[in-house]
Amino acid sequence: MSFQIGIGSNIRKSPYFEATVADGVSCFSVYNHMYIPAYFGDPDGEYKRLIEGVAMWDVAAQRQVEIAGPDAMALMQYLTTRDISTTKIGQGRYVPLCDHDGRLINDPVLLKLSEDRFWISIADSDIELWAKAIAAERGLDVEVFEPDVSPMAIQGPKAEDLAADLFGEWVRDVRYFWFRETALNGIPLVLARSGWSKQSGFELYLMDGSRGTDLWEIVKTAGTKYDIGPGAPNDVERVESGLLSYGSDARHTHFPANPFELGLGKLVDFSSGDDFVGRDALLQIKTDGPKRRYTGFVISGVPLEASQNQNPLVQNDKTVGFVAEMVYSPRLRKNIGIGLVNADINNGNDGLHIRLADGVRRVTLANLPFL
Amino acid sequence: MSFQIGIGSNIRKSPYFEATVADGVSCFSVYNHMYIPAYFGDPDGEYKRLIEGVAMWDVAAQRQVEIAGPDAMALMQYLTTRDISTTKIGQGRYVPLCDHDGRLINDPVLLKLSEDRFWISIADSDIELWAKAIAAERGLDVEVFEPDVSPMAIQGPKAEDLAADLFGEWVRDVRYFWFRETALNGIPLVLARSGWSKQSGFELYLMDGSRGTDLWEIVKTAGTKYDIGPGAPNDVERVESGLLSYGSDARHTHFPANPFELGLGKLVDFSSGDDFVGRDALLQIKTDGPKRRYTGFVISGVPLEASQNQNPLVQNDKTVGFVAEMVYSPRLRKNIGIGLVNADINNGNDGLHIRLADGVRRVTLANLPFL
Numbered sequence: 001m002s003f004q005i006g007i008g009s010n011i012r013k014s015p016y017f018e019a020t021v022a023d024g025v026s027c028f029s030v031y032n033h034m035y036i037p038a039y040f041g042d043p044d045g046e047y048k049r050l051i052e053g054v055a056m057w058d059v060a061a062q063r064q065v066e067i068a069g070p071d072a073m074a075l076m077q078y079l080t081t082r083d084i085s086t087t088k089i090g091q092g093r094y095v096p097l098c099d100h101d102g103r104l105i106n107d108p109v110l111l112k113l114s115e116d117r118f119w120i121s122i123a124d125s126d127i128e129l130w131a132k133a134i135a136a137e138r139g140l141d142v143e144v145f146e147p148d149v150s151p152m153a154i155q156g157p158k159a160e161d162l163a164a165d166l167f168g169e170w171v172r173d174v175r176y177f178w179f180r181e182t183a184l185n186g187i188p189l190v191l192a193r194s195g196w197s198k199q200s201g202f203e204l205y206l207m208d209g210s211r212g213t214d215l216w217e218i219v220k221t222a223g224t225k226y227d228i229g230p231g232a233p234n235d236v237e238r239v240e241s242g243l244l245s246y247g248s249d250a251r252h253t254h255f256p257a258n259p260f261e262l263g264l265g266k267l268v269d270f271s272s273g274d275d276f277v278g279r280d281a282l283l284q285i286k287t288d289g290p291k292r293r294y295t296g297f298v299i300s301g302v303p304l305e306a307s308q309n310q311n312p313l314v315q316n317d318k319t320v321g322f323v324a325e326m327v328y329s330p331r332l333r334k335n336i337g338i339g340l341v342n343a344d345i346n347n348g349n350d351g352l353h354i355r356l357a358d359g360v361r362r363v364t365l366a367n368l369p370f371l
Numbered sequence: 372m373s374f375q376i377g378i379g380s381n382i383r384k385s386p387y388f389e390a391t392v393a394d395g396v397s398c399f400s401v402y403n404h405m406y407i408p409a410y411f412g413d414p415d416g417e418y419k420r421l422i423e424g425v426a427m428w429d430v431a432a433q434r435q436v437e438i439a440g441p442d443a444m445a446l447m448q449y450l451t452t453r454d455i456s457t458t459k460i461g462q463g464r465y466v467p468l469c470d471h472d473g474r475l476i477n478d479p480v481l482l483k484l485s486e487d488r489f490w491i492s493i494a495d496s497d498i499e500l501w502a503k504a505i506a507a508e509r510g511l512d513v514e515v516f517e518p519d520v521s522p523m524a525i526q527g528p529k530a531e532d533l534a535a536d537l538f539g540e541w542v543r544d545v546r547y548f549w550f551r552e553t554a555l556n557g558i559p560l561v562l563a564r565s566g567w568s569k570q571s572g573f574e575l576y577l578m579d580g581s582r583g584t585d586l587w588e589i590v591k592t593a594g595t596k597y598d599i600g601p602g603a604p605n606d607v608e609r610v611e612s613g614l615l616s617y618g619s620d621a622r623h624t625h626f627p628a629n630p631f632e633l634g635l636g637k638l639v640d641f642s643s644g645d646d647f648v649g650r651d652a653l654l655q656i657k658t659d660g661p662k663r664r665y666t667g668f669v670i671s672g673v674p675l676e677a678s679q680n681q682n683p684l685v686q687n688d689k690t691v692g693f694v695a696e697m698v699y700s701p702r703l704r705k706n707i708g709i710g711l712v713n714a715d716i717n718n719g720n721d722g723l724h725i726r727l728a729d730g731v732r733r734v735t736l737a738n739l740p741f742l
Contacts, residue, residue, distance in 0.1 A: 004398040005376035006409035008606070009680035009696045010495060010618035011400065012625070027375040029382065030401035033495065033618065038377035063624070100507040105500060124381060124404065126497035128624055129476060133504035136471040136648075146624040235379070247381035247404065253434070253499055253517040254383070277507075309380035325380045 011035055014060035015150045015212025023220075023230045031061035031124045037232045046231040047330065050199050054158040055231035056219055059196070059203070060150035060212070064119040065108075065128045067135075069142035072116045075135050078276050080110070081259060083269040087112050092177035092192055095120065096259050096267050097127065102281035103256040105130065107246050107264075109194060111179055111205075119205075121151065123246035134277070148209045149190075154219065155201035158226040163202045166222050167191060171202070179205075184218055187211045196233045198241035198369065235307045236327045239338045242296065242368030248309070249294070249324040249339060257340060258282065260290035263368070290343060292321065296366035297337035299354065303328040304335050311354045313341060313363060320345045323354055323363070329370065336370055337363075382406055385431035386521045386583025394591075394601045402432035402495045408603045417602040418701065421570050425529040426602035427590055430567070430574070431521035431583070435490040436479075436499045438506075440513035443487045446506050449647050451481070452630060454640040458483050463548035463563055466491065467630050467638050468498065473652035474627040476501065478617050478635075480565060482550055482576075490576075492522065494617035505648070519580050520561075525590065526572035529597040534573045537593050538562060542573070550576075555589055558582045567604045569612035569740065606678045607698045610709050613667065613739030619680070620665070620695040620710060628711060629653065631661035634739070661714060663692065667737035668708035670725065674699040675706050682725045684712060684734060691716045694725055694734070700741065707741055708734075 005028050012034040014020075026041040037058050040046060049055040067076055077084055080095040087093050087110070095110045106127050108120040120127065132144040154162055163171040167182060171191065174180065179192035190205035206215050220228060238245060244264075250257035259268050259282070268282050297313075304326060313321035326337030345352075352363040376399050383405040385391075397412040408429050411417060420426040438447055448455055451466040458464050458481070466481045477498050479491040491498065503515040525533055534542040538553060542562065545551065550563035561576035577586050591599060609616060615635075621628035630639050630653070639653050668684075675697060684692040697708030716723075723734040 001378060001392065003376050003378070003396065004410075005374050006398050006400040007372060007374070008400060008409070008619070008678070010402075010616060021372065025374065027377050029377040029379060031381075033622070033624075038379070039375075099500070099503055126500060129470070129497060129501045130504050132470055133501050134508055137505055137508035245381060248379070251404070253404075307379070 014058050015206060015209040016058040016060055016152060016216050017212070019213045019216035020058050020230060025230070032063045032122065034061040034063070036061040037230070039232065040230045045229065047234060047236055049227070049229050050156050050197060050231060050234055050237055051331070052157065054154055054156040054162055054201070054223060054226045054228050056216070056223065056228055057153040057155065057230070057232050059153050059233065060206075062121045062151050064121055064147055064149040064205070065131055066117070066119055066145055066147045067131060067142055068117040070116060071140040071142040072118055075131065075140050075142050076110065076118050077274055079131060079134065081268040081276055081278065081282065083272045083274070084110065085272065089114055090178055090180060092179055092194060094177070094267070096264050097130075098259065098278035098282065099252060100278055100281065102258045102278040102285055103252045104246065104250055104259055104262060104264075105252045107244060109177070111190065111192065119147070119149065125246070125252070148207065150206045150209055150212065151203045152206060152215060152219065153195040153201060153203045154223070154228075155195045155197045156199050159201035162219075162223050162226055162228065163191070166219065184215065187215050189215070196243060197237050198243065199237065235325060236329060239325055239327050239336055240329050240331065240369065240371040242338065242370065244294070245325070257292065258285050258290065260285055261292045261294060261340060263294040292340045292342055294368070295339070295341050296368045296370055297323055297326065297339065298364045298366050299323075299326055299335035299337055300362040301335065308356065311356070313339070313352060313354055315345055315350070315352050320352070332370060336366070338368065341365065376406075385429050386577060386580040387429040387431055387523060387587050388583075390584045390587035391429050391601060396601070403434045403493065405432040405434070407432040408601070410603065411601045416600065418605055418607055420598070420600050421527050421568060421602060421605055421608055422702070423528065425525055425527040425533055425572070425594060425597045425599050427587070427594065427599055428524040428526065428601070428603050430524050430604065433492045433522050435492055435518055435520040435576070436502055437488070437490055437516055437518045438502060438513055439488040441487060442511035442513040443489055446502065446511050446513050447481065447489050448645055450502060450505065452639040452647055452649065452653065454643045454645070455481065456643065460485055461549055461551060463550055463565060465548070465638070467635050468501075469630065469649035469653065470623060471649055471652065473629045473649040473656055474623045475617065475621055475630055475633060475635075476623045478615060480548070482561065482563065490518070490520065496618070496623070519578065521577045521580055521583065522574045523577060523586060523590065524566040524572060524574045525594070525599075526566045526568045527570050530572035533590075533594050533597055533599065534562070537590065555586065558586050560586070567614060568608050569614065570608065606696060607700060610696055610698050610707055611700050611702065611740065611742045613709065613741065615665070616696070628663065629656050629661065631656055632663045632665060632711060634665040663711045663713055665739070666710070666712050667739045667741055668694055668697065668710065669735045669737050670694075670697055670706035670708055671733040672706065679727065682727070684710070684723060684725055686716055686721070686723050691723070703741060707737070709739065712736065
C-alpha cells in the first residue's frame with residue numbers, strides 16, 4: 001500500500017523542508033502537526049549510514065516548549081516524575097511526563113538553559129497546552145510557549161568528527177545529554193550530545209527558523225568527507241536499541257501505559273517528597289506492581305519486508321500483549337519487535353504467536369536492548 | 372510536489388481505513404494523530420458530488436473527548452467562551468475553546484448527551500490533555516477520556532434523502548446541530564445534522580470501532596441510487612463557505628488568533644457572569660478592539676492549479692495579513708482565499724498583493740461567506 005500525503009495548510013513545514021525536498025525526500029510522516037521526513041528512497045543505505053557513518057535528520061518536529069519565569073523550576077518539577085533538583089545549567093535530562101492517573105503523556109528531553117528557563121523537546125502530543133493549563137490553574141508566575149527552535153540531528157559513529165570539524169574540538173568533551181549555546185556562520189543554535197538513536201551523535205537546535213536551508217547546507221557540505229546523507233529517525237535501529245516511541249508503543253488516549261510498565265520505573269522518584277502530577281497514582285501502581293512490562297520479541301519466519309505495527313500477541317487464544325512495532329534487523333538477521341506483554345503470562349514463551357497477513361508466526365520474548 | 376505518507380505505528384488508522392483503501396483513497400493527511408483521507412483521485416468529481424449530490428467522508432479523526440460526571444457541566448462551561456446553560460439534551464453547539472490568554476486552541480462541536488455527559492468533537496489539537504489538566508487541577512469530580520466514537524459524514528443536497536432511507540423519515544425533522552442516539556443493523560451510533568460543509572448533511576458517530584467497514588458498506592450501498600461516492604472535507608467548498616479551519620487559519624503555538632479576530636466574537640459571552648478560561652483576556656481584547664479580522668480575498672490571475680497556503684499579504688512593502696488558504700472556485704470562476712488582515716490597513720484594497728511562484732497577484736478583500 002502506498003499513498004500520497006496531502007501538503008496542506010493545517011500541517012507545518014519544517015525550516016528544513018525545502019532542503020530535504022531538494023535532497024530527495026520521498027516519504028513524510030506527521031509529528032507535532034509538522035511534516036517530518038520518513039524516507040529518502042534508500043532504506044538500506046539510510047540504515048547503513050546511521051550504523052557505520054553519519055546521517056543528517058530533519059527532526060524539527062521535535063518541537064520545544066519553553067518554560068520561563070520565576071516559577072519555571074517549580075512547574076517543571078511538578079510536570080515530571082523525575083527529581084530534577086540536581087540538574088545543572090547546560091544539562092539535559094530524559095523526563096517522563098504523566099497525567100494525574102499516572103499514564104505517560106510524553107517523554108521529552110529537558111534542557112536547562114538557566115535557573116529560570118527550560119526547554120522540553122517533545123514527543124508527539126500537545127504538551128504546550130498541558131503545561132499551560134497546569135501553570136495557569138495553579139497561578140504560577142511563568143510563561144509557557146513554543147520558541148523558534150527546530151532541531152536537526154547528526155547521528156552515527158562519525159557524527160563526533162563532523163561536529164568537531166564544524167564547531168571545534170571542544171565538542172568531544174560534551175557529555176551525553178549536555179549542551180552548549182553556540183553559533184555556526186552566525187546561525188544561532190544549541191549543540192547537544194543527544195538524538196533518537198543509540199549510534200551516538202548530536203542535535204543542533206536551530207534558533208532561527210529562517211536559516212534552515214543555510215544550516216542544512218553547511219552540515220551537508222562539511223559532512224561530504226564522511227559520506228553524510230539524509231535520513232530520518234530509523235524504525236529498525238530504534239527497535240534494535242530498545243528506544244521507546246511515544247505514540248507508537250503507548251498513547252494516553254487509546255492504549256495508555258504507565259512508566260513502570262514501560263521500563264521507566266527508575267525515573268519515578270518519590271524520595272524527594274515534592275509533589276508531581278500522577279504521584280499518588282504512581283505510588284499505588286508501584287505498590288501493586290505493574291500489570292505489564294515492556295519487552296523485546298523475536299518473531300519467526302522469513303524476513304519482514306516492512307515494519308509491522310500494533311499486532312496483538314496471543315497465547316492459548318488469549319491476547320496477552322501487543323507488538324507495537326516489528327522489523328527485520330540486518331545486523332541480527334532476524335525479525336525483532338518491541339511492545340508490552342502481560343506480567344502474568346503462563347510458562348514464559350510457551351505458544352506465543354501473532355497473526356500476520358502471510359500466516360501465524362511464533363514469538364519469543366527477548367531482553368531489551370537487542371544491540 | 373508529490374510525496375508518500377509513511378504508514379507507521381505512531382499514527383492511528385481510522386475504523387474506516389480499510390474501506391476507504393478499498394474505495395481508492397489516493398492521498399491522506401493526518402489529524403488528531405490519525406490518518407484522514409484527503410483525496411480519492413478525482414478532485415472535480417469529489418467537489419461536484421458534495422455540491423450537487425451526496426459524498427461520504429471518513430472523518431473519524433474528529434476525535435471525541437467525553438466529559439462525564441457530577442461536575443461535567445461545570446467543567447464544560449468553564450472550558451468554552453459560550454454560554455451553554457440553555458443547551459438541551461440532544462442539542463449540539465459550536466463551542467470555541469480558548470487558552471488563558473484568550474487565544475483559540477480548538478473549535479469543537481459540543482454534543483450534550485445527558486445532564487452530566489458531553490462529547491466535544493474536536494479539531495486538530497490535544498484537547499483531552501487540556502481538559503484533563505484543568506479538571507484535575509481544579510479538583511472537579513469528572514471523567515475526561517476518549518470514547519470509542521468515530522464520525523462518518525454524509526454531505527450534500529441529497530444527504531437528507533439518503534439519511535431518510537437509512538434511518539426513517541424522522542431524520543427530516545432533526546434540526547441543524549441536533550442529534551439522536553440510534554442504530555443501523557445493530558451498529559450503535561449517534562446521528563447528527565452537522566458536518567464540515569455548508570451543503571447540508573449528517574454525521575454518523577459510530578460507537579463501535581470494530582464496525583467501521585460494516586457501516587461504510589451500508590451507507591455506500593444505500594447511497595448508490597444517489598450516486599454517492601467517497602470524498603473528504605473539501606478545501607474549495609470550505610473557502611467558498613467561509614468555514615474556519617483551526618490549524619490552518621490559526622494555531623495557538625505559532626500563529627495564534629483570538630475569537631474576535633476570527634469572527635467568533637458573538638460566541639464569547641460575558642453576560643452570564645460565569646467564569647471561563649480566557650475571560651479576563653477576552654474582555655480586554657473586546658474593549659481594545661481586535662487588531663485583525665477574518666476575511667475573504669479575491670486573487671487575480673489565471674486559475675490556481677492547487678490550493679496554496681500561508682501566503683503573506685503585502686501592502687506598501689509591509690505585511691498586513693496572511694492568506695491562510697486560497698483555491699480556484701469552479702462556481703465563482705475566480706481565485707478566492709481566506710485568512711486574517713490587519714484592522715488598520717490603509718485605503719481598503721489599495722495595492723494589496725501576494726507573491727506566488729509564478730509572480731505577483733493583486734488581492735482584494737471580500738466578505739465571507741462567498742457562497
